[in-house]
Amino acid sequence: xxxxxxxxxxxxxxxxxxxxxxxxxxxxxxxxxxxxxxxxxxxxxxxxxxxxxxxxxxxxxxxxxxxxxxxxxxxxxxxxxxxxxxxxxxxxxxxxxxxxxxxxxxxxxxxxxxxxxxxxxxxxxxxxxxxxxxxxxxxxxxxxxxxxxxxxxxxxxxxxxxxxxxxxxxxxxxxxxxxxxxxxxxxxxxxxxxxxxxxxxxxxxxxxxxxxxxxxxxxxxxxxxxxxxxxxxxxxxxxxxxxxxxxxxxxxxxxxxxxxxxxxxxxxxxxxxxxxxxxxxxxxxxxxxxxxxxxxxxxxxxxxxxxxxxxxxxxxxxxxxxxxxxxxxxxxxxxxxxxxxxxxxxxxxxxxxxxx
Numbered sequence: 001x002x003x004x005x006x007x008x009x010x011x012x013x014x015x016x017x018x019x020x021x022x023x024x025x026x027x028x029x030x031x032x033x034x035x036x037x038x039x040x041x042x043x044x045x046x047x048x049x050x051x052x053x054x055x056x057x058x059x060x061x062x063x064x065x066x067x068x069x070x071x072x073x074x075x076x077x078x079x080x081x082x083x084x085x086x087x088x089x090x091x092x093x094x095x096x097x098x099x100x101x102x103x104x105x106x107x108x109x110x111x112x113x114x115x116x117x118x119x120x121x122x123x124x125x126x127x128x129x130x131x132x133x134x135x136x137x138x139x140x141x142x143x144x145x146x147x148x149x150x151x152x153x154x155x156x157x158x159x160x161x162x163x164x165x166x167x168x169x170x171x172x173x174x175x176x177x178x179x180x181x182x183x184x185x186x187x188x189x190x191x192x193x194x195x196x197x198x199x200x201x202x203x204x205x206x207x208x209x210x211x212x213x214x215x216x217x218x219x220x221x222x223x224x225x226x227x228x229x230x231x232x233x234x235x236x237x238x239x240x241x242x243x244x245x246x247x248x249x250x251x252x253x254x255x256x257x258x259x260x261x262x263x264x265x266x267x268x269x270x271x272x273x274x275x276x277x278x279x280x281x282x283x284x285x286x287x288x289x290x291x292x293x294x295x296x297x298x299x300x301x302x303x304x305x306x307x308x309x310x311x312x313x314x315x316x317x318x319x320x321x322x323x324x325x326x327x328x329x330x331x332x333x334x335x336x337x338x339x340x341x342x343x344x345x346x347x348x349x350x351x352x353x354x355x356x
Contacts, residue, residue, distance in 0.1 A: 001117055004042045006210040007053035007175025008196040009035050012066045015200055019293055030228045031198045032069060038210055039077045050080050053175030054087025054149030074102050085121045087149040087175055109136055117215055121147035130156045133163035140168030143215045149175040161191050170219040178204050180223045192221060199231040202265045229292055231263045239270035244279050251283050263293045272300045301335050316345050
């Protein structure tokens with residue numbers, strides 16, 4: 001049997017401020033469309049089950065348009081059984097329509113059998129998630145898949161993976177973490193976060209998609225990159241660059257292989273011997289037509305020769321000397337404080353703040 005494991009679609013997401021207003025509506029349509037595209041892919045591959053491991057919707061009471069869209073996708077794929085486990089975002093009743101190929105779960109373990117494949121699921125409470133494992137009983141002669149939504153860890157409020165060892169489980173389909181990862185439950189089974197199918201912000205960089213499973217003697221799986229656009233994080237260390245133009249050239253060279261359809265977050269890092277004010281703005285201007293959207297941050301240190309400034313009999317020199325001698329808590333970045341102070345004194349603070 002072929003099975004698709006996805007989660008964290010967050011239909012109806014506001015997308016925050018990661019994109020300019022003119023692209024938010026378009027990106028929302030793309031995020032919604034990816035769910036239908038996944039269902040089409042599942043149908044083309046002959047998949048019989050689609051596991052929705054939580055947070056299909058971004059809110060407990062999603063708009064009617066999002067619910068109708070969800071139902072429509074399910075209805076248009078009658079040969080696929082959709083198993084929907086609510087997550088922490090859609091933990092209140094998010095659906096009202098009963099469909100023959102839509103299966104749901106509740107606060108107690110529920111098992112659905114499809115031949116020799118058994119799919120178990122439980123909607124975990126916010127507190128005390130660990131207790132659920134004690135009452136799960138699986139027949140080791142079956143192919144056993146468990147659906148859960150939440151963070152793995154070691155406390156009573158986490159999903160503790162070792163609690164599921166020795167229970168005859170072949171695969172734990174997890175939702176909540178927005179990047180793909182997997183690990184061993186025991187000698188038999190794996191636990192897998194499929195990640196979200198589309199990145200929504202700069203905290204969701206890298207390849208996104210879903211997981212395709214095949215059952216046989218056990219369960220095998222593979223991650224399928226599927227996002228319409230990938231959010232790329234590129235860190236450019238400009239240590240050694242002589243000026244802003246050379247730093248800009250380094251950044252452009254590092255982004256040459258990124259597809260134009262993708263979203264770019266570029267971060268300048270390293271030690272500089274030149275003033276970087278305006279570097280981020282200039283770089284964004286150069287790159288903004290090469291990608292769907294571009295964000296640039298300047299996280300370089302210094303920006304001027306601080307040692308030289310410290311020898312000056314100027315206001316800037318006095319500031320550096322005072323800052324170096326000041327009793328500054330360890331959690332604060334002394335070099336960053338000096339950088340911001342010098343940019344304020346040199347009249348570059350407005351550009352500096354704008355770039356952040």
